[in-house]
Amino acid sequence: MTTDTTPPAILKVRGLEKVYGSGPQAFRALDDITFDVAEGEFFTIVGPSGAGKTTLLRCLAGLLEPTAGSVDFRGRPVRGVPRELAVVLQDYSRSLLPWFTVEKNVALPLRANHVPRAEIAERTRQALAEVGLEDAARKAPSELSGGMQQRVAIARAIAYRPEVLVMDEPFASVDAQTRADLEDLVLKVQAELGMTVVFVTHDVDEAVYLSDRVAVVSKSPSRITTILDIDLPAQRDQIATKELARFSQLRTRLLSEIRHRVRAVTDPDYVI
Numbered sequence: 001m002t003t004d005t006t007p008p009a010i011l012k013v014r015g016l017e018k019v020y021g022s023g024p025q026a027f028r029a030l031d032d033i034t035f036d037v038a039e040g041e042f043f044t045i046v047g048p049s050g051a052g053k054t055t056l057l058r059c060l061a062g063l064l065e066p067t068a069g070s071v072d073f074r075g076r077p078v079r080g081v082p083r084e085l086a087v088v089l090q091d092y093s094r095s096l097l098p099w100f101t102v103e104k105n106v107a108l109p110l111r112a113n114h115v116p117r118a119e120i121a122e123r124t125r126q127a128l129a130e131v132g133l134e135d136a137a138r139k140a141p142s143e144l145s146g147g148m149q150q151r152v153a154i155a156r157a158i159a160y161r162p163e164v165l166v167m168d169e170p171f172a173s174v175d176a177q178t179r180a181d182l183e184d185l186v187l188k189v190q191a192e193l194g195m196t197v198v199f200v201t202h203d204v205d206e207a208v209y210l211s212d213r214v215a216v217v218s219k220s221p222s223r224i225t226t227i228l229d230i231d232l233p234a235q236r237d238q239i240a241t242k243e244l245a246r247f248s249q250l251r252t253r254l255l256s257e258i259r260h261r262v263r264a265v266t267d268p269d270y271v272i
């Protein structure tokens, strides 16, 4: 007898389509996208610029209504952002409330969910320490650099301890060392909380390093062309993991898949 050990799907995406505008101006951004995200997995979406990754993530998180198809979270249709889900957007300038201090921004979702006051203080302090911003707690977001503001947005998501964390190129505006530290922080928090992460990035190395599976999307109208299992040891290390021969193989596979799809769209004579 075989036993299926695959965790159940926490998110189910079926036949998702998104058309922006209407009539002759209509633009089909997503076309018939179907996949599942398993509970506890790190699922990453990569693809060329303008492919529709942000559109897909926004539909998935309930921030944007699809034109057709469905997204289910634990079997319930997603309409608006589910309570159990936190989102870190690419555009940090719009994600923090400018009239609140850093610590109040981090505490906001906890207060909205009636978490006891002492616990809010402790979770806020801990999350700011994890992103290296304990000294910025009383500052206004406008006093921080772009990368620091993005770390506040990450601290807010971590303090909330969501079941699903949705991140759209969250590390694009931070320097290389901070980026590596934040990647490891997200992996650590994911392991501690058993959290599911859905992540978008341009960066193939980052995708391979972080993920359990990576989905490649084609140029608009975007479709999923491949979902690759990242069969690297679960314990990741910025140096040891990236030195593995398997890491290079997976990276090359993803890069060639993305190039192949871009060429298929831009060169009419190219045969897939």
Ligand SMILES: Nc1ncnc2c1ncn2[C@@H]1O[C@H](COP(=O)(O)OP(=O)(O)OP(=O)(O)O)[C@@H](O)[C@H]1O
Residues within 6 Å of the ligand: 020, 021, 027, 029, 047, 048, 049, 050, 051, 052, 053, 054, 055, 056, 202, 220
């Ligand atoms: N509100 C909108 N109205 C019309 N078209 C839009 C809108 N938002 C996005 N698009 C178009 O949909 C396509 C997909 O955009 P999206 O931002 O989802 O891509 P992306 O893969 O996230 O891009 P990038 O990697 O550059 O961030 C693009 O061609 C974009 O111009």
